[in-house]
Structure formats: structure tokens, C-alpha cells
Amino acid sequence: MASTFAVETRTRPPAAARGAIRIEDVVKIYDPDGAAVMAVDHCSLEIPAGEICMIVGPSGCGKTTLLNAIAGFHTITSGSIHLDGEMLCGPGKPKADPGADRIVVFQNGALFPWKTNLENVAFGPVVQGKMSKKEAHDKARAMMADAGLSGTEHNYPGEISSGVRRRVEIVRALMNDPSVLLFDEPYRALDSLTKSVMHEALLEIYYRNKVTIFFITHDLDEAIFLGHRIAVMTTRPCRPKKILEVDIPHPRDYSVLTSKRFRELMDETLGAVHEEAIKAFELGEKEG
Amino acid sequence: MRRAALSAQNISSVRSLTSTEDVVALLKTTAPFQQASEDALRRIAALARRESYAPGDVLYRLGDAADDLYIMVSGRVDHALGTGSGARTLNQTMKPGDVFGWSALMKDQYRRLAQATCTERAELLRIDGHALVGLLEADPATGGAVLSRFSTLITQDFTLPEELVHVLSVAKRVEQVPLTRASMDDLVLLLKKTMPFQVVSDEMLRRVAKLSRRERYHPGEIIYRVGDQSDDIFIMVSGKVEHALGLGSGARTLNQTMNEGDVFGWAALLKDQPARLASTTCLEKAEVIRMAGNDLIRLFESDPATGDVVMSRFATMITRDFTLPEELAQVLKIPKRGEEAPPTGLGLTMYRMALWVKSPWPYLMVAGFGLFLAFWYLAVEVWQLPRFKEMPGITTVVKEWLNPDPTYGLSVYTSEYYQHIWVSVRRVAIAFLLATGLGVPLGLFLGWSRNFREYVFPVFETLRPIPILAWVPLAIIMFTGSETPVIYLTFLASFFATALNTMLGVESIDESYTRAAYCLGANKWQVFGHVIVPGAMPFIFTGLQISVGVAWFSLVAAEMVSGQYGLGYVINSSYMMVRYPTIVIGMVTLGAVGYTTSALVRIVGDYMMQWRVRELALGAR
Ligand SMILES: Nc1ncnc2c1ncn2[C@@H]1O[C@H](COP(=O)(O)OP(=O)(O)O)[C@@H](O)[C@H]1O
């Protein structure tokens, strides 16, 4: 299919039909025991449909807080978040409803250990009542096969490597045909070798399923390798400090890592991140 | 980035003053060079320049071209990582023989990553990195070991940006020296020393031996490196090899001695792992057996029964002996012929039993019992210790127990014996089932619903610590007859234990699971059914184990107070009637029956939590 390929070899993300996120003036203040902690401060960020937007920032700066607000795990104090023009949360509706259009891939993985991989992947459509158990299992099997996960269907997540687990988790999300995937440092615990495999696998999945990706990481290599854009966040309270365009055309593979452009982007990102990291370090920030 | 040139005018080269001998002596104190031959050191010394620096001299700055490697002779040099306000000085004192300026050895790293400043008059050796690598490459025997030591040092000493640590490795020069094939018997003997093969029949081992080649490597030779195709697995026969895990970021040398029979290169057995995960270099003349992983797997597919065990032993080795990223340690599973049946609970139990029998533990257990019984015998019947005089001796008890016509009316030949057991078991069963049926739901809701918990938990926590004996009067007043009060008392403690553990189980569930379920479109009740209940299951079963235990405990207390049957009653009434051997019979029976019920609960738990059993089976190895 030459046409899709032509679309893919662009710097900018392909125009996907849905998945545009608009974050406007979002403020989140935690109030543990009356001591107000401002985690996110008038943060605005627009992510066009189909973009891979990497969020980079020091630990404890409020990245997860922002992600949780989009996913609907907690309220925001003010501001609004829209998905494809529809308000998820905002004035009069402090908390978004979690739903299968925005699926989170968690830092430590959240496949249900008591369900087999196949049951995990089939979970979404079954609980939503969209498919019968059999239909869901058939589709899950097919999708797992596409992702090279055949043979692990009847294993429990605890029996497979965490690299494979992450892949199963992504397939579980894709089963629901989401508009947005939200990643919260999903590869943090992996060694660099496995990570590199995961990155290429993720891009491959992305090329086949055009979704918007909101991806938190602290690994700059990862950020540049995967992203269309990188939003470098300030130390708490969190808001974009600098937004970098990664003008390396997709599809990418690992040879990108050694390219000159990659190094230049690295220098640029490092500069921005470093300043914030020092600030965070001096403040003694910890993650929440 | 601004580049600062080295302030060359401050440096006085004192190279001419130094003899090669001095330099060689110094190099010998340098960790990476310690193993290098005199000859190699001489050649390295020829590359070295000796220089001295004054305080304040900057040796190099961040971003400078990284050409030379430095070795400390004397003085003091400080390092600072990072730029501008972010720069932080490394708190590291350099001793003579210490090396810095690593970048000169790194692949794809043409610039300095730190700034080095002389703080006390310093003397240093400088070696051109390129020339050094060239020299080491020309002599892989020494070079491999030296470079791999360097890479270890780099990762150890510096907290460098991980992704930058790529040490050059010696160019590939692997000349394998196939041995004349040793006799089959020899190979079989060697294979037998290998843990995974210990369970394999000789006949099968012979077939494994047929797949094997025996090879010899010289120091410095690289057996394989990260990313190579992983075809073969290796078994150590003699010599020494070194493994370095990971690339760049993770590269670290495994500090591991390989003994005869140890296996390495098992990436060849890993599922979805076509490439090597580590580099392995020969350090001392080594002999190995190698065989193609796929051949081995195919061979064991023809005999899945043995194959399963062998593969699971390989998995054990991999997870236990190596601190590999756990995500990679998944050994190929041999599919059973016909269907792809996952191992059943029974199979697993049998396997564990088999392992247990082969381990030293059964002997320890037997020895423990032996000592206990011997002490009993000696204390009562031989030494007749003061406090043991009145005690029934072991021979008396056993004789009474196995007597068809027992002196005190109770032995394995009398039907009363079984009636007592039956009554007690029935009471415990009823109480236990009631406690489970009420305690589990209560615990689930206590853990799940904040409101419910606010109502109920304070009451619950007030009642829970009241000892069972304190309930006796109320129980007798509340319930008529002799049976219901006993069951009620037996039930109480079990119920509390079950409910409390279930509640803790719900609290133990990681929030990510509930969040993930909501993300995937589950409603509140679906979250309850699909996440809360199964997630609390491990704690629930821990609670149930405790619950059967305390059920027996309370039962005996209750039976001593009221009731006309049961083991507690036997013990109490025998005491009243001075039938001492019968007391012991009752006690031992109680122990055995109690243990059995507790084991049953565990088996049911394992059966219901296959996922956990399999997880633990992987983890515990
Ligand atoms: N539930 C909470 N209650 C109070 N403070 C919180 C809570 N969650 C996070 N925080 C605080 O908010 C800040 C941002 O946290 P988080 O979003 O997790 O950071 P990041 O993901 O960027 O590391 C931290 O200072 C953290 O301590």
C-alpha cells in the first residue's frame, strides 16, 4: 500500500480522524491535610490527532497528575480538557469519566494477574457488552497474533517476561479501538536492550493503528526516538517549558539513534531538561 | 557548545625523563592492565606520554575532542559532570594507577563528557585512545580481557549518562579449535554434571551427546557477543569465561565463576530471543560443549515428559544463577503433543513433591520427629525425669492406641475413636464453612466500601480481641442444646480471621488494576467481580488457613466446656478419669486431623489460584 507509506514518511503525524487533545489552563492543587500542593499550574497543551507527544520533566513535577486528569482518575481544580472538541472535564465537571477512548498503559503494568493474557486482552469488549465472550476471544487471538504474541494466550501475565507483558497490555488497549493511548513511563523498569525492542514494537503498532499517544518518560533517547514532539515540563508546578519538534521522518528505526540530527536534538533537549532537573533536585522533589 | 582548547603552554612534557620500566611498573598497578603480559605492557608503555600539570590547569572540558586516556601518577585532579550551573563535581579521589578520560575508549563518543581540572600538582600518563584500541585489537588474547575490564570499571566508577557507555570491543577473531571428538561416554558423563540434565536417562543423554560438539577457546577470544544470533547453548568443561550483559547503557560484567557443568548462552533456549543478550569472552583457556538450542528442543519434544522437567530446570538455572533482567528469562516451553495443555495443579504438586523428596528436607523432617520421639522415650521411660514421671510413655501410648482391646476403651480398633473424630471434624467443617460464607463477603465489602467500613469496622474491631472462652457463657445462654453453642464458639474466631484477612486483601490490590478496569469500560460491579474478588484471593486463602487453625483451637476449648463427643471432650474427660495414655492419643489425633484440614484448604487455594501457583512456581526457583 504505497499511499499509507507516503503518509508515514512525514515528519508531522498523519491526520487521524480522532484523538485531538486540548488541554487548557489546567490547574491541579492537591490538598493533603490542608497543605496545598500545586502540581499543575495553568498548563496548556494541544496535541493534534495522531501525534506522538512525549512528555519529559523532572520526577515529581506533575506529569502523572496531568495524565490522570486526562484519564479521569481524579479531578482538576480549574481549566478544561477536551477530546475532539468534546469536554472531558472543565467548568462544572471537575472529573472526566474514565472510558475506553483513552486507555492508560501503566508504569508497572496492569494486566490482571488472575486472568490469562487472552482474557486480559478480551476484557474491554466483554465488560462493555460490545462482544460476546467468544467473539472477543477470537478477535483477541487475532490481534495477539498480529502483534507476534501467539503462543502466550493461555499464559498468565506472571509467567511471561515483562517486555512481553507490556506488549500484551498495549494490545489489550488497542482491542477497544481507543483514540488516545496514555503511557506513564511504561518502560522505566526495563533494561535498555529490552527497551529498544519495545520501542520498535510500539512504533510498528503505531504505524498500523493511528492513535494519539501521550507518553511520559524521563528517558531522552526514548523521547526523541518515538516522538513527533517533545514537551519539556517545568519543575512543579508543571507546565510546558519548551516544545521541541522532532523533525526526523517516520518510520524510524534504530539507526536514527546514531544520526547527527538525533545528537543535535539531544543537545537541545538536554539543555532544557537539565535546568529543570537541577531545580527539582535542589527542591528535593519526589514523585507522588 | 563552546569548545575550550587545552591550555597547552602550562604543560611541561617530562616524557624524556621516564624509562619504559617505570611506565610498565605503573601500568601494572592499573586495574585493567593487571592481567596483561609484560610484553603487551611494554608496547602500551611506548604509547604513553608522561606529563605534569599545575593547579588550575584544565586537562579537558566538556565537549572537547576525546583523544587521550589518562592514568594518575600523583597529585589531584577533580572532575565535574554537566554544564554551567548544572555542573556537579564528582566526589572522587584518584589514586595512583586510577584511570580517567574514558571517552577516549568509547564507541561513538568523540567528545568529553566531563571537565577535568588539576587541583594539586599532578603527574599523569597520557595514552592515545585510538592507538591503544588498535594495539589491543591486534592482540585479542590480552585485548579482550583488558577492554572488558575497562568497561566494567567505567560502569562501576562513574555515574555517567548511561546511554553513552559503549566501550569498543576487540574485533572479531574467533578461530575455533574443534577437538577430536571425545568418546560418547565421556560426553555423557560431562552432561550428567549439568543440573538440567541430571534427571535425564542415559539413553536420552546419549542422544543429547550426539548433538554436541566439544570446543576449545583461547584467552581473549569472544565466544559470542550481544546481538549475535543465538543458536547454541554452551556447557562449561574447564577454563574461565567472562560475561558482560547488555549494551551501552546496561553493560556490566557479571562477576561469576563458571564451574564444570555450568551452562551459558542459554539465549538459544529462550522464546522469542533470536539474539545474544550478553557477550562472552574467554579469559583462560576454556573447553566447552556446545549444541544447537533448536536441536535440543526438538529432541525433547519427542519426549515431553522428560523435556518439561529439563526445560523447567533450565528456567530455574537461568532465573537463579543469573541476575538477568527477569523479562528475558523465559525458557521455551515444550508443547505437549496433541493439545497445548498448561500444567495442571496436580502435575505441579507432583513435581514439587518429587523435588521435595530429592531434597534434604524430608530427612531433616524425619530426623526432627526421631529426636522428638527419642526424647519422649528417654525422658519418661529411661531417665524418668522428675516432671515426666506421671507422663504416659511412648510405648504405653502406642500399645494402647494399637490395642484391639484397649485398657481405657479407645484405640484404632474401637468405633468410638472414629465417632469422636467424625464429630469434631463435622463441627469444624460447619463452623468453617459458615465463617467463610459470612466472613469473605463481609471482608470484601469492608475493603471495598468506605461507608460500609465506617459503620461496621469499629464494632468488628471491638469484638475481635475478645477471647473465645469469654464467649462461653453467652453462647450457652443464647443457644440451646449442646451442639449449637460449640459450633458457634468454633465459628467466631474463624469468622474474624477470615473477614479481617479478606479486608486486608482488598486493600492490598494495586490501584492500577481498578483504574485499568475502569479505563477498559468496566462498571463498578464488574470491577468488584473482576478485580476486587480475584485480587483479594491470595489474602483470602491466607485467612482461611488461619481460620481452620483457629477453628480447631476454639473447638477444643468449646468441647472441653460442653458437649459429649469430640476430641476435645476425649482429652478433657480422660484427664478427669485419669486415663493418661488416652489424653495423648487424643492430642496426636487432633494434630494429625488438624494438619490434614489445613492442607486441604491449601490445595483448594492452589486449585482456585492457578495464576498464583504458576507465578510462584516461576519465582520460587
Ligand atoms: N494524591 C496526592 N496527594 C497529594 N500530593 C500528591 C498526590 N499525588 C501526587 N502528589 C504530588 O504532586 C506532585 C506531582 O506528582 P506526579 O504527578 O506524580 O509527578 P510525576 O509523575 O511528574 O513524577 C508531587 O509533588 C507529588 O508529591
Ligand SMILES: [Mg+2]
Ligand atoms: Mg509519574
